[in-house]
Amino acid sequence: MTKVVLDTNILVSSLLTSGPPAEIIDLVADGRIIPFFNDVILQEYWDVLSREKFGFSSFQVTRLIHDIARSGIAVEYKQASIKKIADEDDRVFYDTAVEAQAYLITGNIRHFPPEKFIVTPAQFLSVFR
Numbered sequence: 001m002t003k004v005v006l007d008t009n010i011l012v013s014s015l016l017t018s019g020p021p022a023e024i025i026d027l028v029a030d031g032r033i034i035p036f037f038n039d040v041i042l043q044e045y046w047d048v049l050s051r052e053k054f055g056f057s058s059f060q061v062t063r064l065i066h067d068i069a070r071s072g073i074a075v076e077y078k079q080a081s082i083k084k085i086a087d088e089d090d091r092v093f094y095d096t097a098v099e100a101q102a103y104l105i106t107g108n109i110r111h112f113p114p115e116k117f118i119v120t121p122a123q124f125l126s127v128f129r
Contacts, residue, residue: 002033002128003102005041007093008048010105010121011064015056020121024105025064029069033128034038036100040092041068050077056096075100087111094118103127 006024013021023076027033044067049061081098085091090111097104098118104118119127 001031003100004028004033004124005034005036005093005097005100005102005104006068007090007104007106007108008044009107011049011068012054013107013121015054015060015064020125021107023125024121025067027128029067031071035068036096036102037068037072038075038077038092038096040077041096044089044092048116073100083113085112091122 004024010021010024013019014025024033028035045065046061049056049064050058051080075096077092077096078099079091079095081091081095082093085094090108093104093106095114096102102117103124104112105121105124106112106118107120109118109120
């Protein structure tokens with residue numbers, strides 16, 4: 001199975017529009033890719049998806065996060081890397097992907113160091129197919 005860490009913007013985009021982020025969430029739901037996460041990432045998902053500006057219902061948010069938690073694998077968060085990260089709030093996603101040896105899928109690729117495992121949704125789907 002293909003292992004992934006999903007940046008929060010992938011979840012936001014999947015709820016706002018159809019397209020590559022929504023396709024990735026469908027792959028998670030179908031069990032074709034395995035999301036890796038930890039408590040810090042799940043809390044970030046809750047915090048961001050619950051923002052009033054998005055207008056997501058609590059049902060949508062709860063269902064999406066529970067689907068990820070149910071179909072994924074929880075790992076303990078260890079801040080392991082010393083790589084410079086443009087947005088330190090994103091470090092948890094980077095470090096988790098490194099720990100899990102997983103793709104990090106993000107819409108904000110510029111927030112991360114250039115690494116082959118850090119991909120946009122479209123890049124991931126191209127490799128996955």
